[in-house]
Amino acid sequence: MSTRTRIAFLKGHGTENDFVIVPDPENTLDLPPAAVAALCDRRAGIGGDGLLHVVRSAAHPEARHMAAEAEWFMDYRNGDGSIAEMCGNGVRVFARYLQRAGHAAEGDLTVATRGGVKTVHIAKDGAVTVGMGRARLPEGDVTVSVGERSWPARNVNMGNPHAVAFVEDLAHAGSLYSPPPFSPASAYPDGVNVEFVVDRGPGHVALRVHERGSGETRSCGTGACAVAVAAARRDGVDPTVTGTPATYTVDVPGGTLVITERPDGEIEMTGPAVIVAEGEIDSDWLETFVS
Numbered sequence: 001m002s003t004r005t006r007i008a009f010l011k012g013h014g015t016e017n018d019f020v021i022v023p024d025p026e027n028t029l030d031l032p033p034a035a036v037a038a039l040c041d042r043r044a045g046i047g048g049d050g051l052l053h054v055v056r057s058a059a060h061p062e063a064r065h066m067a068a069e070a071e072w073f074m075d076y077r078n079g080d081g082s083i084a085e086m087c088g089n090g091v092r093v094f095a096r097y098l099q100r101a102g103h104a105a106e107g108d109l110t111v112a113t114r115g116g117v118k119t120v121h122i123a124k125d126g127a128v129t130v131g132m133g134r135a136r137l138p139e140g141d142v143t144v145s146v147g148e149r150s151w152p153a154r155n156v157n158m159g160n161p162h163a164v165a166f167v168e169d170l171a172h173a174g175s176l177y178s179p180p181p182f183s184p185a186s187a188y189p190d191g192v193n194v195e196f197v198v199d200r201g202p203g204h205v206a207l208r209v210h211e212r213g214s215g216e217t218r219s220c221g222t223g224a225c226a227v228a229v230a231a232a233r234r235d236g237v238d239p240t241v242t243g244t245p246a247t248y249t250v251d252v253p254g255g256t257l258v259i260t261e262r263p264d265g266e267i268e269m270t271g272p273a274v275i276v277a278e279g280e281i282d283s284d285w286l287e288t289f290v291s
Helices: 033-040 088-100 221-234 283-287
Strands: 007-014 017-023 050-056 072-078 107-113 116-122 128-134 142-146 149-157 161-166 193-201 204-211 215-217 246-252 255-261 266-271 274-281
Touching: 007 088, 017 033, 017 088, 033 050, 033 283, 050 088, 072 088, 088 107, 088 116, 088 128, 088 221, 088 266, 088 274, 128 221, 142 161, 149 221, 161 221, 193 221, 204 221, 221 246, 221 255, 221 266, 274 283
Parallel strands: 017 050, 072 107, 161 193, 204 246
Antiparallel strands: 007 017, 007 274, 050 072, 107 116, 116 128, 128 266, 142 149, 149 161, 193 204, 204 215, 246 255, 255 266
């Protein structure tokens, strides 16, 4: 990295789930966890819930097998520097960056992620729809707790693990600074994203979320999808059985997402994606976090 004196970055968000964007088409940057965490630090760095490392699929060892389907790979990192399989809001912001940079146009495109290749549609009105794949609903009872309260939770996997608990009041989720305890431990050996959900009306819910590796965030795309699926099943709705799509409006602290589960089981998420700034990272500063 020391040979590079100009490292570009951008800052973007989707329903206030915010990201540092680092374009690196040929995968030449060394971004160890400490460097990512430093960039995402809100006081000493740029600040973000996570980092979107923009790499051509053919240039990244984890994505080369997807290069024929998707030119670009979203090498996503959590705010603490750990690697994550997928980030729904991140994919929308990633697509908006590709559009801004001239790598994609309004309409359809594909993005490679550790959770597989995702289909994306950039609409004329600026909304971005992401094909989030199918939900898996692992068997077994799960419980999540905050203080003295505990709730049964629905285990939903959207390429990453979620525990969805329906509660009476979102305040019951507490501060969400630290991961809410869950049981059994075997349900989520690598940790879990926990969503606390209340009803707002028919087909309309609101959530707060603790994202694994990031703490409470203003929004979680995969979490909103998991919540919509959990709410549909709770409401006795399964589009793969009825043949009719199910759509839920999901309020997150940073805005609103619209989630549709289709009869083929595919889930689509629609929401905003905004680029708010761009600049350069001080390479000498970043170098101090690279061993």
